[in-house]
Amino acid sequence: MSCSDHASRAGDPPGAHREWPRAREAAERLGARLAPAPRDLPLGRALGGVLGADVTALVGLPAFDASAMDGYAVAGPGPWRLVGTQLAGAPSAREALAPGQAVEIATGARVPKGTESVLPYERAALDDGVVGGEIERGRHVRWAGEETEPGATVLTRGSRVTPAVLGLAAGLGHDTLPVLLPQVSVLVTGDELTTSGLPGEGRVRDAIGPLVPGFLGWAGAELHGVRHLGDDRAALAAAVTDGGADVVVVCGSSSKGPADHLRAVLAQVGAETVVDGVACRPGHPQVLAHRGGTAFVGLPGNPGAALVAILTLLVPLVSAMAGRPDPARSPGAVVLEGEVAPHPRDTRLLPVRLIGDRARPVGHDRPGSLRGAALADAYAVVPPRWDGAPVELLLLP
Numbered sequence: 001m002s003c004s005d006h007a008s009r010a011g012d013p014p015g016a017h018r019e020w021p022r023a024r025e026a027a028e029r030l031g032a033r034l035a036p037a038p039r040d041l042p043l044g045r046a047l048g049g050v051l052g053a054d055v056t057a058l059v060g061l062p063a064f065d066a067s068a069m070d071g072y073a074v075a076g077p078g079p080w081r082l083v084g085t086q087l088a089g090a091p092s093a094r095e096a097l098a099p100g101q102a103v104e105i106a107t108g109a110r111v112p113k114g115t116e117s118v119l120p121y122e123r124a125a126l127d128d129g130v131v132g133g134e135i136e137r138g139r140h141v142r143w144a145g146e147e148t149e150p151g152a153t154v155l156t157r158g159s160r161v162t163p164a165v166l167g168l169a170a171g172l173g174h175d176t177l178p179v180l181l182p183q184v185s186v187l188v189t190g191d192e193l194t195t196s197g198l199p200g201e202g203r204v205r206d207a208i209g210p211l212v213p214g215f216l217g218w219a220g221a222e223l224h225g226v227r228h229l230g231d232d233r234a235a236l237a238a239a240v241t242d243g244g245a246d247v248v249v250v251c252g253s254s255s256k257g258p259a260d261h262l263r264a265v266l267a268q269v270g271a272e273t274v275v276d277g278v279a280c281r282p283g284h285p286q287v288l289a290h291r292g293g294t295a296f297v298g299l300p301g302n303p304g305a306a307l308v309a310i311l312t313l314l315v316p317l318v319s320a321m322a323g324r325p326d327p328a329r330s331p332g333a334v335v336l337e338g339e340v341a342p343h344p345r346d347t348r349l350l351p352v353r354l355i356g357d358r359a360r361p362v363g364h365d366r367p368g369s370l371r372g373a374a375l376a377d378a379y380a381v382v383p384p385r386w387d388g389a390p391v392e393l394l395l396l397p
């Protein structure tokens with residue numbers, strides 16, 4: 001990463017917020033730099049992932065000399081005396097053929113040593129245990145390793161795991177694939193939060209813990225765990241350095257109140273700040289930092305603002321770490337309907353419904369509310385001093 005990514009040296013005046021598009025770019029760049037160690041995932045879980053290491057052939061393809069046709073495996077010039085039958089997967093009927101011998105053979109069955117070719121039924125005549133016909137030397141046998149040699153590199157790091165890749169990997173003897181799957185732990189702070197039932201007087205039900213995992217899976221990352229902490233600096237400092245995760249998300253604590261310890265804790269643990277505050281509404285108190293290979297993302301406590309910060313920093317960061325495109329990114333721009341007032345300095349992010357090629361605000365978009373987001377297909381990106389031109393969208397999962 002260039003020095004200019006770091007908030008402390010970026011030329012952002014003290015207290016100034018990073019322009020919203022620049023904040024997203026910084027998150028994506030940091031993610032590309034912090035690619036996590038690949039994790040070996042069972043084939044059934046690897047679909048859609050990106051390989052974090054090359055994949056080699058554990059066996060050759062084919063793994064053994066096998067018949068490519070139903071017919072007769074033959075040795076030497078014809079005619080051939082039939083000496084057995086070889087089915088696929090069955091024990092060897094005959095270890096080797098001598099010249100002038102044949103075994104009846106099924107497609108995919110191992111051919112005996114000494115086999116020179118396979119004569120398909122259609123080209124063979126069988127008479128009283130003797131096979132006749134014209135052969136072409138070497139034909140209709142799939143020779144061991146002719147498609148892929150054992151040990152060959154068949155897929156390179158950065159390839160996407162598609163259904164065909166899963167089939168190929170299985171054919172080459174793999175039970176797992178090394179996939180980039182960033183591990184993300186979520187620390188939800190706030191003495192006022194509860195996690196089940198009605199919140200009670202002066203308490204608030206945690207709305208961020210339940211919404212983060214869906215964004216993680218969508219962006220190609222995995223939830224390492226969610227922990228609820230009070231507004232306690234020592235507990236937060238211990239939790240952010242707990243290890244095991246590639247990304248630590250801290251919800252709440254991002255602002256400047258007496259219980260907002262995130263900045264102090266990041267400084268205490270020696271994390272380097274990349275973004276401190278983003279010029280967007282809602283969601284300006286967002287933080288992006290890293291220490292070694294671990295990234296830290298601070299989300300505002302207001303749930304609607306937290307969701308915007310997830311789309312601004314967390315999704316670009318982890319999708320880049322996973323080697324994937326940002327799933328929120330949408331090509332092209334759309335006409336934004338309705339009365340929308342731009343902000344003079346900040347980018348506004350508005351939950352919208354998509355109707356054809358137009359976007360219509362759904363309302364209910366206060367920072368503390370997720371109601372608008374729950375009704376929306378996407379967020380419209382309204383730049384500062386917007387002049388009514390078509391706007392970019394951020395898609396929602």
Ligand SMILES: Nc1nc2c(c(=O)[nH]1)N[C@H]1C(S)=C(S)[C@@H](COP(=O)(O)OP(=O)(O)OC[C@H]3O[C@@H](n4cnc5c(N)ncnc54)[C@H](O)[C@@H]3O)O[C@H]1N2
Pocket residue numbers: 188189190192193204205206207208209251252253254255256257260283284285299300301302303305367
């Ligand atoms: N002096 C300033 N005060 C505030 C500023 C500012 O710039 N200067 N920014 C305001 C904005 S904007 C936001 S957003 C909040 C961000 O504050 P924190 O990230 O420190 O979050 P808290 O203060 O803990 O909580 C804010 C609000 O959200 C509720 N909350 C917190 N966590 C959750 C959760 N997991 N689920 C549901 N609701 C949650 C919390 O109860 C508060 O009502 O700071 C403003 N202040």
Ligand code: MOO
Pocket residue numbers: 280281282283284285300302305306367368
């Ligand atoms: O992040 Mo705050 O309003 O922008 O909720």
